[in-house]
Amino acid sequence: MGRPLALVDGAKPRRGPSLEFMVTPLEDLPPSLADVLQAEDHDKHLFRSPLRVYQLLLDLTEFVRRHSGGIHAVCYPNVRAQRGLGWAHGTSRNNLVAWAIGHGFRPVKREGNGQVPGGDSQDEASGEVNEQAVAGADEGLSVNVHRLRRTVLERGGKPVAHTRETFHNYLRTSQPAVERGRVVMREALEEEVAKARAVQEIPVLTDEFLARAAEDPERAAADVGLDAETFARLISGEQDAVLVGCTDPENSPVTGPGKPCGASFLDDCLRCANARALPRQLPVQIETHRRLKHLQRDLDPRLWSHRHSESFARLSDLLGQYTAAERADARERVTVTERRLVDDLINGRLDLR
Incomplete structure (x- = not known):
């Protein structure tokens, strides 16, 4: 049997x-955790779960529902009704603020326009607190609706009947959320850098x-790491693939073993483990980079x-393995035929269709 649940x-x-x-589900604590909190004084743990708080609310408002005929969980007598005693329901920011002031919590300081610093009366994420204004412990504690809502979103990690934009507006003022976001971004970037570095860099066979x-x-x-026959074909130019030489055209990680390689000369060859760079390809590499x-x-x-x-970054890394003099000399040696070859390469005319 599952733990008690109320759908509000x-x-x-x-x-x-x-x-x-x-519809919001309110659950009691699981039995395993409830057993830890068991004690002789059961009332002491009345607020140990959202469901218990909701049950207490229903008990406190049962009298009003019975006399008013209402069905709302949050309901109360309205002593300021025009015809004497009336009945009201629902709650708002003002109810919480009034309760807080009545119980010794200081109100949040507001600017001259009546808005909480950084707030927006038209935005559900309004009420942003100036953290410096409320930081002084000697001024007493304050209750802020925006901070309460933000805390719920921080813990849940997803919108609660909000648009994504409103959800992000709440977390934009949350320092813990900002710090977690930075950590996630840093880890993602470090992972991508690690992947890039894990890919075998193209070895350069120097003069x-x-x-x-x-x-x-x-x-x-x-x-x-090659056999003599493959090495001979490589340095002869028989297995050139425009920007690099290929050690095994029929064992491509793109199209699989036993098939002619159908990789893109511009994008795939520069990240292929079969690629080797030779000095004679430097002019074409420089022209492509340009x-x-x-x-x-x-x-x-x-x-x-x-x-x-990605191709530009890999070419930049490849060219960095040559000296400035070697690159300058190769730049002067680019022929008209090589420029046409690069033009076909950039425009995709060398790729299989």
Whole structure:
């Protein structure tokens, strides 16, 4: 048998038709926790759960419902009614403020326009408290409706009959929520950086290495983890893939083993474990990097970021493995044919359709 549960139906018309009605479940504590709180004086633990508080509310307002014929949980006699004693129901911010002042809690300081500092009378998230104004312990405690609502949202982590915008307005003034958001963002960014670093960087076969490979091909192949035949095809240019050389075109992580690689030369090859960079490809790499940088100026920032930011970053990292002199020399050696090749690469004419 489950723990006791009450479904409370509420209405707030100003929230609009889609959010006006809301059913809130109020549960008692689970038996495992209730046993811990058991004592001889059961009344001492009357407020130990939302359901117990709700039951107390029903007990306190039963008299009013019986005499007024009402059905509301929050109801009370209205001594200021025009025809003498009347009956009213519902609650508002003013009820809580009046109760707080009557029980020794100081009111929240307001600015000259009658608004709580930072508040907005038209916004449900109004009532933002100037934390510095209420920080002094010697001035006594204050009760603030905005802070109470914000606390509920902080603990629940999701809107309660609010729009997303209102929910974010509440948490925007919450220092703990802001700090948690920063932690989440930092962890997400660190995770993405770790993923990027985990991807194998493209090894660069330098001129010095190729000179040694000409003298001892088998040893050079072993140094880069390749067999002699594959290494020979790689350095000959037989397996060039525009920006890099490919060590195994029929074992692609994009299309799977046993199939010709259908990866994008611009996007996929730069993050492929089969890629190796050779000095003869540096002019094309520099020209591609230059074209992507110009596109960054001409395209919408979001579109450029979506299409080209990763490739641009990987090319930047790859070019950083060469010296400034090597890059300058390669820039001067870019041919008309290579510029046309880069133009086809950027415009997607080299990709499989």
